[in-house]
Amino acid sequence: MSSNQFDVVVIGAGPGGYIAAIRAAQLGKTVACIDAWQNGQGGPAPGGTCTNVGCIPSKALLQSSEHYEQANHHFAEHGIEVKGVSLKLDKMIGRKNSVVKQNNDGILYLFKKNKITFFHGKGAFAGQVDGGWAIKVSGTTEADIVGKHVVIATGSSARELPGLPFDEQQILSNDGALNIGAVPKKLGVIGAGVIGLEMGSVWRRLGAEVTVLEAMPEFLAAVDTQVAKEAHKIFTKQGLNIQMGVKLGEIKSTAKQVTVPYTDASGAEQKLVVDKLIVSIGRVPYTGGLNAEAVGLKLDERGFIVVDADCKTNLPNVWAVGDVVRGPMLAHKAEEEGVAVAERIGGQHGHVNFDTIPWVIYTSPEISWVGQTEQQLKASGRAYKAGSFPFLANGRARALGDTTGFVKILADATTDEVLGVHIIGPMASELIAEAVTIMEFRGAAEDIARICHAHPTLSESMKEAALAVDKRTLNF
Numbered sequence: 001m002s003s004n005q006f007d008v009v010v011i012g013a014g015p016g017g018y019i020a021a022i023r024a025a026q027l028g029k030t031v032a033c034i035d036a037w038q039n040g041q042g043g044p045a046p047g048g049t050c051t052n053v054g055c056i057p058s059k060a061l062l063q064s065s066e067h068y069e070q071a072n073h074h075f076a077e078h079g080i081e082v083k084g085v086s087l088k089l090d091k092m093i094g095r096k097n098s099v100v101k102q103n104n105d106g107i108l109y110l111f112k113k114n115k116i117t118f119f120h121g122k123g124a125f126a127g128q129v130d131g132g133w134a135i136k137v138s139g140t141t142e143a144d145i146v147g148k149h150v151v152i153a154t155g156s157s158a159r160e161l162p163g164l165p166f167d168e169q170q171i172l173s174n175d176g177a178l179n180i181g182a183v184p185k186k187l188g189v190i191g192a193g194v195i196g197l198e199m200g201s202v203w204r205r206l207g208a209e210v211t212v213l214e215a216m217p218e219f220l221a222a223v224d225t226q227v228a229k230e231a232h233k234i235f236t237k238q239g240l241n242i243q244m245g246v247k248l249g250e251i252k253s254t255a256k257q258v259t260v261p262y263t264d265a266s267g268a269e270q271k272l273v274v275d276k277l278i279v280s281i282g283r284v285p286y287t288g289g290l291n292a293e294a295v296g297l298k299l300d301e302r303g304f305i306v307v308d309a310d311c312k313t314n315l316p317n318v319w320a321v322g323d324v325v326r327g328p329m330l331a332h333k334a335e336e337e338g339v340a341v342a343e344r345i346g347g348q349h350g351h352v353n354f355d356t357i358p359w360v361i362y363t364s365p366e367i368s369w370v371g372q373t374e375q376q377l378k379a380s381g382r383a384y385k386a387g388s389f390p391f392l393a394n395g396r397a398r399a400l401g402d403t404t405g406f407v408k409i410l411a412d413a414t415t416d417e418v419l420g421v422h423i424i425g426p427m428a429s430e431l432i433a434e435a436v437t438i439m440e441f442r443g444a445a446e447d448i449a450r451i452c453h454a455h456p457t458l459s460e461s462m463k464e465a466a467l468a469v470d471k472r473t474l475n476f
C-alpha cells in the first residue's frame with residue numbers, strides 16, 4: 001500500500017472522528033485523520049467542538065465560576081471566612097484555555113501512539129478511484145490521499161438567528177460565550193436549552209445579571225416534568241431570570257449594547273437591553289467544504305448526512321458519525337458511533353444502544369437522566385412504578401452542604417425493569433452511570449436496591465430511590 005493510501009480516512013477529529021480513528025488503528029487498520037481546527041497560533045487543535053469550544057472549556061468555566069460562587073456565598077457556612085474575594089477573569093479564561101490545550105495535546109499524543117497519520121487541514125472528496133475514495137487535504141498540510149473507507153465526522157456549528165450573524169463581540173455563539181473579556185453587567189441568553197443554561201450559569205455566578213428568553217412555553221420540555229419544575233425553581237432562586245413562551249422581535253446590536261424586543265407569555269410587549277447576547281438556539285450539522293454534492297452524498301432537508309442504523313451513507317464504504325448525523329448531539333453518542341463504525345469496518349459487530357444514552361446538564365445542581373420520563377411513560381400507556389429519594393435525607397449530601405434535589409427511578413409495574421432514572425442534585429453527572437449500567441443489563445429496581453453502596457455516598461440515594469420503588473426506603 002503506498003504511503004498516501006489508507007484503509008480508513010477519518011474527516012474530523014472531534015470525539016466521533018478521533019475515537020473512530022483510534023479504534024480502527026487498534027483493529028490493525030492503516031488510518032489517517034484530517035482536522036481543520038486551529039489554535040490561537042494557527043497550530044492543530046484536534047478534539048473538535050467538544051474539546052475546543054464545547055464540553056471541556058464549558059466545564060472548566062463552570063468549575064471555576066462555581067468555586068467563585070462558593071467562596072463568595074457558601075464558605076462561611078463551613079466556618080471559613082474569606083475577605084476580599086476578587087475575580088481575575090483573564091486568569092480564569094487562561095486556565096480554561098490551558099485545559100483545552102492539554103486535551104488537544106493528549107489527542108495528538110494518542111494519534112502518535114496508535115500510528116495514526118494526522119493531517120492538519122480541510123478534507124474534501126475528490127472522487128472515487130481505484131482502491132477507494134480520493135480525498136484532497138488543503139490547509140497547513142496539502143496532500144492527496146486515498147481511503148478504502150471514509151468516516152465523516154465533521155460535526156456541527158451553532159445556529160444563528162435569521163438576520164443576526166454571530167460577531168462574537170456582542171452577538172455570541174458558544175465560542176464567544178466562553179471568551180468574554182470582562183463580566184457583562186447585563187447578559188441576554190436566547191434559548192433555555194443545555195448550552196444556554198450552562199453559559200448563563202457561568203456568567204451569573206461571575207456577577208452578570210442574566211435574562212434567558214425561550215420561545216417554548218415549557219421549561220426543559222425533554223426533561224422529566226418533576227425535575228424540570230424543581231430546576232426552574234432553583235435557577236430562578238439563584239437569580240437567572242428565565243422567560244418562557246416569548247416571541248422575539250427584531251434584535252438591534254450596536255458596539256455598546258444589544259436591544260431585544262419581545263412579546264412575553266402574557267402578550268405584553270417587552271424590551272431587554274443587554275451588553276452582550278448569547279444565542280444558543282441549537283446547532284446545525286456541518287458539511288461545508290466536503291465537496292459532498294459533487295460525489296452525490298445524500299443529505300436530508302435539514303442538512304444532516306443520511307445514514308442507516310449502522311451509520312452507512314448512500315456512498316459505498318463511506319460512513320458518517322456524530323453531530324453530522326441524526327440522533328442526540330452529544331460527545332459520548334459521537335464516540336459510541338465512532339467505535340461502532342470502526343468495528344464494522346474491522347469486520348466486527350459494532351453496537352450503539354440509543355435507549356441508554358445518558359443526558360447531563362452541568363448546572364448547579366446538576367441534572368442527569370437516562371431512559372424514559374414519567375410523561376413519556378404516561379403517554380405510551382405503559383404501567384410503571386416510581387420511587388424517589390431526596391438528597392436532603394442523604395448523609396453525604398448534608399456533609400457536603402448540598403442537599404438540593406432528588407433521585408427518581410421509574411420501573412415497569414410488572415417486571416420491575418428500570419425504564420428511566422432522573423436525577424437533580426450534587427454530582428448527578430457521575431451518579432447517572434450506575435443507572436446506565438443497570439439499564440444496559442436490563443436490570444430491575446430491585447437489583448439496585450440489593451447492591452451494597454458505600455456509606456456515606458451520594459450513590460446511596462440511588463439505592464434508596466430503588467427501595468422507594470417498592471415502598472421500603474430505609475432513610476426517609
Ligand code: FAD
Nearest residue numbers: 012014015016036048049050054123155322323329330331
Ligand atoms: P465535532 O466535535 O464538532 O468535531 C468536528 C471536527 O471536524 C471539528 O474539529 C471540525 O473542525 C472538523 N471538520 C469539519 N469539517 C472538516 C473538513 N472538511 N475537513 C477537516 N476537518 C473538518 N456534549 C456532551 O456530550 N457533553 C457536554 O458537556 C457538552 N457540552 C457542550 C457545550 C457546548 C458549549 C457545546 C457547543 C457543545 C457541547 N456538547 C456536549 C456537544 C458536543 O460538543 C458535540 O456533540 C460533539 O463535539 C460532537 O462531536 P463530533 O465529533 O460529531 O463533531
